[in-house]
Amino acid sequence: MYGPRYLDLSHFTHWDAYRPADTHAYRSTFDALQQAHPDTFSTVIGRDGPGLIWLALRLTKLTDPIADTLLRLHDQTCPTTDHLWYDPTT
Numbered sequence: 001m002y003g004p005r006y007l008d009l010s011h012f013t014h015w016d017a018y019r020p021a022d023t024h025a026y027r028s029t030f031d032a033l034q035q036a037h038p039d040t041f042s043t044v045i046g047r048d049g050p051g052l053i054w055l056a057l058r059l060t061k062l063t064d065p066i067a068d069t070l071l072r073l074h075d076q077t078c079p080t081t082d083h084l085w086y087d088p089t090t
Contacts (some may be wrong), residue, residue, distance in 0.1 A: 006042065007062065009033075009070070010054035012077045017050045029077045030055055036069050 015027040033041055033055055040061055046052030057066070 005059045006056040007059060008044075008054075008056055009041070010044070010056075012074055014052055014054040017053050025077050029073045032073055033069065037066055040066065 013026055013030040013033065015024055015030055030053075041055040041057055044054050044056050046054075057070075
């Protein structure tokens with residue numbers, strides 16, 4: 001596959017453009033990432049039209065400060081139980 005590679009951030013930045021007034025943690029994360037690192041992320045519009053919007057990051061733009069922001073916001077937004085490495089028995 002040719003072309004740039006992107007990190008898909010949809011699992012914690014997606015929001016519904018048809019309901020912009022709804023305050024949702026994912027919309028807050030979407031806005032926080034764009035404010036923290038302007039002109040860094042690409043906005044992706046869902047295949048079915050503008051109903052679903054999320055962010056993606058070109059891998060060549062990934063730096064330590066951006067990774068720190070991503071990890072901090074991801075930890076605030078996504079519950080631990082949503083991750084495959086979470087073991088509820090321990």
